[in-house]
Amino acid sequence: MPDPLGPLSTGILAEAERRWDLLTAADPSLRRAVDLQRGLIGRSVQLFETIRTTGVRAWPFNLDVGRLRSKLERGVPLLRDESWTLPVGPLTDALLDFCRMLEVSGAGASAAHISQAIDSKRLDAGSLLNASLARADCDIRDGAIQLGLAPDLLWLTAELAVSPYAYFLQRSLAASLPPDVLSTWDRGDCPFCGSWPALAERLVDRRVLRCSLCAAAWPAHSGCIYCHEHGDAFSSAAIDRARPERLLETCGACGGYLKALVSDRPLDFPLAAVEDLATGDLDAAAAARGFRRPALRKLLSAQTPRPS
Ligand SMILES: [Zn+2]
Ligand SMILES: [Zn+2]
Structure with missing residues (x-):
């Protein structure tokens, strides 16, 4: 190891x-x-x-x-x-x-x-x-x-x-x-730091989410990672048919979107940031369709530091 x-x-x-x-x-x-x-x-x-x-x-x-x-x-x-x-x-x-x-x-x-x-x-x-x-x-x-x-x-x-x-x-x-500690976590935000993922990675046998801050990877539940929508309101499609490995997941129920990449290897730190930049066209396509990344989930915290 x-x-x-x-x-x-x-x-x-x-x-x-x-x-x-x-x-x-x-x-x-x-x-x-x-x-x-x-x-x-x-x-x-x-x-x-x-x-x-x-x-x-x-x-x-x-x-x-x-x-x-x-x-x-x-x-x-x-x-x-x-x-x-x-x-x-x-x-x-x-x-x-x-x-x-x-x-x-x-x-x-x-x-x-x-x-x-x-x-x-x-x-x-x-x-x-x-x-x-x-x-x-x-x-x-x-x-x-x-x-x-x-x-x-x-x-x-x-x-x-x-x-x-x-x-x-x-x-x-x-x-x-x-x-197995992460097995109970079925949320779209990171089980370590609470950030939204930069993108989803579609590996050979599973779909994982990659944190935009701490680079953690955790298993993604199916459907929309933000609101669990599984029905017709959720879709996953390639924007450019010539590049089917780059997908845009959109959800009409909550208005959220997520970029997804078919990948043959995990995008560990700092590769997710590189792919995030490389898929800027997908962000633009999502925005043009009216989708956005939701705000961070609010947690009641014992200590909420404030910049001063
Ligand atoms: Zn994280
Ligand atoms: Zn949703």
Whole structure:
């Protein structure tokens, strides 16, 4: 069994490069977006290595399996309402780097304003990062508006910085749990962090959902992952008949959509982000048909950190 706290496989990074090359060869207009993502993911992988190799091995979880099963049965994601100390220093360094990369890649002054708010301590990076990991989207957006920052960009930059740590927690926790623990989870949101999946993967023998934040994979129930619709209102179809491996799942009952890829191998961190970019045309097709990704599920939480 591979070391759950070992490095990312070089094969995964080579696969990311291969997919970026294919993407820009098929559509040269995506080169700028691919270059930006290459930089962002390179920094994410570097942050993951920092987290993995420096002092976070003291595992913060109470790994009582009965307790964790009970959380899942109550619909509470495993990483929610746990107490640990976020490695704020390395995550903030990465957050500022992400702001700089976005600043020179089109986000301009909006990204610079976030860096300035953090540098001047008007925005507390630790509160922001904890709120992101707790998926407190309304709190982050309210905090952004109060500070005159772009809400979507603040959400994105915090998510970029938190994602490698969420992946580290998810990967470590998954390696410590009996394999059947997730069997009671039949929800569309992630059993670890509560995010919606970036996409569904249709592997040879099963359909799994891939988390957009922590890169967890979990079995998908059939039909709409958001509202369980099984009837005629749910459909799954290829937008481009020449590319039947790329599907759009839409639901007329709740208005939600999900991208699905027929894949011969799991899209572990950071490949799902690459495929998410590569399937931007499916997002556009869904939006043109009036479908959207729903808001995150609200949970009553014992601790809802607010950015301040
Ligand atoms: Zn997750
Ligand atoms: Zn639905």
